[in-house]
Amino acid sequence: MRISARTQYALRAATELAAAPPGPVPAERIAASQNIPRRFLDNILLQLRRAGLIHSQRGPDGGYWLARPAEEITLADVILVVEGNPERPAHGGYPGVARPLADVWSALREYEETLLAEITLAHIAKDSLP
Structure with missing residues (x-):
């Protein structure tokens, strides 16, 4: 599985929010603590907000x-x-003795999906993987 830079930034920003004390966290603080370009972060936060994973509040607080x-x-x-x-x-088109490789790739994808569905932001923020 390839994880894009955008996805890595999104995971880091979400983890930063998971580790933060209750209350709004300014985007500037997320960008600085995770070394994420601010313009890029703003787009990611908008995407996460539209998907319902985060909330936002405007203003000085x-x-x-x-x-x-x-x-x-x-x-x-x-x-x-x-x-x-x-x-x-x-991956079903492997010929001859290589045919079982399709099953290997399928099992690997399933494992990745299962693992990512088990690990929460709390696990990452607390450094306690399941």
């Missing part, structure tokens, strides 16, 4: 916060918002 508890938002949730539903590549 404004910022962003998670829409649900960090224990309820998985890495897969964030990746799905940013990447969309990935198409599965067709």
